[in-house]
Amino acid sequence: DGGITQSPKYLFRKEGQNVTLSCEQNLNHDAMYWYRQDPGQGLRLIYYSQIVNDFQKGDIAEGYSVSREKKESFPLTVTSAQKNPTAFYLCASSIPTGQGKHEQYFGPGTRLTVT
């Protein structure tokens, strides 16, 4: 079955450690996205990538980094510079449905807890 996988589902880290969240898709989608979700705040865009070896900062990129070495993979690193990293992280991907209209499809998410 085609889809987006995120692993692990739950992740625990100590403060000061970097941590990398995995996102893999087998939908052959070109674009991929990382969102952060906090209670009562909806989804906020961290980074997005339109194509391999290219990515752009979203609205809240500080303290995060990404890479896009393969079409299928878009890992997110939460660095020790992120002041409040505990959140639910969602990965998404999209392909044009016509005339540049991108529907976004989401993975199941990773809940990161930093103590």
Add this chain to the structure above:
Amino acid sequence: AQSVTQPDIHITVSEGASLELRCNYSYGATPYLFWYVQSPGQGLQLLLKYFSGDTLVQGIKGFEAEFKRSQSSFNLRKPSVHWSDAAEYFCAVGDPLNYGGATNKLIFGTGTLLAVQP
């Protein structure tokens, strides 16, 4: 700048009752409009979308939404709610001028949490 407002943080309806979830947007023209649903601890699933044309849009799971330009709204409706509809619902907008271009992104509302009473 674009923005999306979901005025209702939490709504409770009885099973079998009708449902309407509100979504208002701020944008200079007609944006692309989406409704997503999220079950607890899960990712988001696309319910329906509006790009242009017929202002009444049918989606999955018996949901529909109506685009009203005069009210800058895109409210989600269902005639008879089932217990399995309990979830959080997000409205989102995309900018047609940038969609598919260099700044292809969605702006999400803060969500409406739906509870269904037996």
